Amino acid sequence: MRTHVAVVGLGYIGLPLSLALCERGETVIGVDVDERKVDELRRGVTHVMEPYRGESLESILRRHLASGRFTATTSLAEAAERADTFIVTVGLPVSGEVVEKTPLLACINDLGRVLTAGDLVLIRSTLVPGMMERDIIPRLASASGLVPGRDFHVAYAPERVAEGRAMEEFQTLDVVVAGLTDACARRAVDVLKRLTDGQFHKTSLRVAELSKVVENAQRDVNIALAHELKAVAEQHGVDVYELIRMANTHPRVRLLEPNIGVGGFCIPNAYAYLAASLTSEEHIPLFSLARQINLLAPHRAARQLDETLHRVGKRLSGARVALLGLGMKDGSNDIRQSPAIHFADILAERGASVAAFDPTVEPYFPFQAASLEDCLADADAVAIAAWQEAFDTAPWPHLLARCQHPLVVFDLKRRLVPSLKQAQWQIQGNSHLPYIALPAPHASAERDCAVEMVP
Structure with missing residues (x-):
């Protein structure tokens, strides 16, 4: 049977x-x-x-x-x-x-x-x-x-x-x-x-089909709004995460947080599925614009990284960038349409030398490093694209002290900066602006360096 x-x-x-x-x-x-x-x-x-x-x-x-x-x-x-x-x-x-x-x-x-x-x-x-x-x-x-x-x-x-x-x-x-x-x-x-x-x-069959696509498209629109809010917050000199946290105290507001883009198989494909179901005379500009905003997010991140390197007397072209995390989101080894991969390609196109490490992703790309230590060695900048559990216990002060200094850290995940603060790296400025970590008085060798941080 x-x-x-x-x-x-x-x-x-x-x-x-x-x-x-x-x-x-x-x-x-x-x-x-x-x-x-x-x-x-x-x-x-x-x-x-x-x-x-x-x-x-x-x-x-x-x-x-x-x-x-x-x-x-x-x-x-x-x-x-x-x-x-x-x-x-x-x-x-x-x-x-x-x-x-x-x-x-x-x-x-x-x-x-x-x-x-x-x-x-x-x-x-x-x-x-x-x-x-x-x-x-x-x-x-x-x-x-x-x-x-x-x-x-x-x-x-x-x-x-x-x-x-x-x-x-x-x-x-x-x-x-x-x-x-x-x-x-x-x-x-x-x-x-x-x-x-x-x-x-x-x-009905048609409503069921549409409901799934709309669920994903709505997420795409919400993430695009978060990316737009980041640009607004920067213009006003305020912390975008604090802005979102305050807005979300309203019971009918549920804003998401910005990142370097949207990856995976579901959300990035929703607009294409929806558009393919419509006649050529029908247009859905909101969904189309959201898709374009999210596709541009890695480009904006690369530009911000370049601008910060300039502030410490370096250029993205010729710089060594350590990229941490290649999955399409935190805790994932799925690299389908991963914004981290897109980000790595953009950095390379702009002349950077990229070394990436993700302990969950099998060796596939020529720029993948064999270890976290190899990835960070002599880096001019560290960019965190996807946070993996193994990063929680990494000896960050020890590892970062062996990078080139001044060192730019691009930390949209807001996971690395707390570790540095706990290790008594002096952080100056607010989290909504690029800020400098300077050596404390009588700093140890591991802390005796300047770090430009990009939240």
């Missing part, structure tokens, strides 16, 4: 979803076209960082491999021998503003060929609104020779989790769900109830 769940696509969403299902007692067959990834998973190896209740995702993977609750394969036909539920998490890459539908549609065609009567196809990928009715359901019907909604069930329930919290949020967040028919929606809810304690909100 086929009672297992097949999760199709084993990336940053599909693998945590699979293991969250296993945590709930389900038996899951993971399917992915990447043979190398499947081979690694079978050996209990994954580079996806998703800690859950103090346990790494790799440890959870090995536990469920040993119990037999999780297996991995490249064959949909093999999965179909044991599964009657197929949850699809294959994404839609974006190049510029062009959405690449081919990987997902190829998966749908392959899936249709192995469907049998009574199966459920549950799409959890973020879609261009309209794809369920226009692309996915017709392809499933054509490839299977079955009638959707009568012979098999089709539903859509977009995932809404944040990387780093996916294992928990798959089991706790509310779910928006839509089916081709009421029976399809009920079947999807029956499956998802085994996964989550959240509430279910039934709606």
